[in-house]
Amino acid sequence: MTELLKIDDLTVSFGTSAGRVKALNNVSLSLNEGEVYCIVGESGSGKSTLALSIMGLLPQNTEIPDGRIMYRDIDLLRAGPEQMRALRGSEISLVFQDAQAALNPIEAIGPQLEEVILAHSDISLRNANRMAQDMLSEMGMADPKRIMGQYPFALSGGMCQRVMMAMALVLRPKLLIADEPTSGLDVTLQAEILHRMRALVKEQDSSILLITHDMGVVAAMANKVSVIYAGNVVESAEVIPLFRRPQHPYTWSLLQALPRLDDPGRRIEPLPGSPPDMINLPAECPFVPRCFKAQSQCRGEAKPKLQQIEPSHFVACYNPVVPDESPE
Numbered sequence: 001m002t003e004l005l006k007i008d009d010l011t012v013s014f015g016t017s018a019g020r021v022k023a024l025n026n027v028s029l030s031l032n033e034g035e036v037y038c039i040v041g042e043s044g045s046g047k048s049t050l051a052l053s054i055m056g057l058l059p060q061n062t063e064i065p066d067g068r069i070m071y072r073d074i075d076l077l078r079a080g081p082e083q084m085r086a087l088r089g090s091e092i093s094l095v096f097q098d099a100q101a102a103l104n105p106i107e108a109i110g111p112q113l114e115e116v117i118l119a120h121s122d123i124s125l126r127n128a129n130r131m132a133q134d135m136l137s138e139m140g141m142a143d144p145k146r147i148m149g150q151y152p153f154a155l156s157g158g159m160c161q162r163v164m165m166a167m168a169l170v171l172r173p174k175l176l177i178a179d180e181p182t183s184g185l186d187v188t189l190q191a192e193i194l195h196r197m198r199a200l201v202k203e204q205d206s207s208i209l210l211i212t213h214d215m216g217v218v219a220a221m222a223n224k225v226s227v228i229y230a231g232n233v234v235e236s237a238e239v240i241p242l243f244r245r246p247q248h249p250y251t252w253s254l255l256q257a258l259p260r261l262d263d264p265g266r267r268i269e270p271l272p273g274s275p276p277d278m279i280n281l282p283a284e285c286p287f288v289p290r291c292f293k294a295q296s297q298c299r300g301e302a303k304p305k306l307q308q309i310e311p312s313h314f315v316a317c318y319n320p321v322v323p324d325e326s327p328e
Helices: 047-055 081-087 109-119 125-138 144-148 157-169 187-204 215-221 239-244 249-256 296-300
Strands: 003-016 019-032 036-040 062-071 092-095 175-179 207-212 224-229 232-238 307-310 313-315
Touching: 003 047, 003 207, 019 036, 019 047, 019 062, 019 207, 019 224, 019 232, 036 047, 036 187, 036 215, 047 062, 047 092, 047 175, 047 207, 092 157, 109 125, 109 144, 109 157, 125 144, 125 157, 157 175, 157 187, 175 187, 187 207, 187 215, 207 215, 215 239, 224 239, 224 249, 232 239, 232 249
Parallel strands: 036 207, 036 224, 092 175, 175 207
Antiparallel strands: 003 019, 003 062, 224 232, 232 313, 307 313
16 A cells, blocks of 8 residues: 555644643654544543644644654655645645634635635636536535525534535545544534545545544544544554454553443443643553553653554554453
């Protein structure tokens, strides 16, 4: 398979009045053409920061001391503004988490969609209008001509999400970054959005970097998964080994918190505690205060690095979970 996106040792922090927020710490991943790669973690773990880093949309108070983001042979961290502007929309698209906030509230849907098309092609406004309507229709929206004249505040959250998907997919990008694309949607619309994304991968041989906290979405969509905790990748594997043999206690805990249809009587174990303060991250493993597997080595040494435990399966843990193990 051809490698499309490669992130090496990406470290990102933000300067604030309270101190420097360490959002990402030495994050690495590799995405091939035609793959769906899922990034999983709790709110505040750094998932959205990773998406904005790829798109070059981080705020001015950002510092990136280490790392590379390679899209094909382009280092996105060192690409100029014009080069990034040419890539956004045509080669790499991002679906933001809050669709209604991402759309311009004082501009109709039609011009916003047409702007994406006209910025990256030489076609006429009439053809751009037709392309936009066709894309809205592909997203399952009835009467796309009427929708083109509507403003975002007149649409429901689900309709705004479809508009954002249409905006991201209208130019058939090779890489789609979807940040919680199904959050806040009913289950029927969730299934439809995921179906559209799978169709994109199949028909266009595109790749998707899917950011979510929903392990059900991961199971339905992913080829590969990276689990992020407090800005660190703690486990990375193909989707089936990850679900069958989770090694990191955090991954294990996320899966234990899910209800299962094949075992309705199973006790659901909520994950205790809260994520750490991202300004004052400890030198040790940040999951220690919430970990049922923590031992003296976890508290006395630097945080563990990702180690391969089987082909394509990596875990950062001194005392990984063994099968059928329960917390004491």
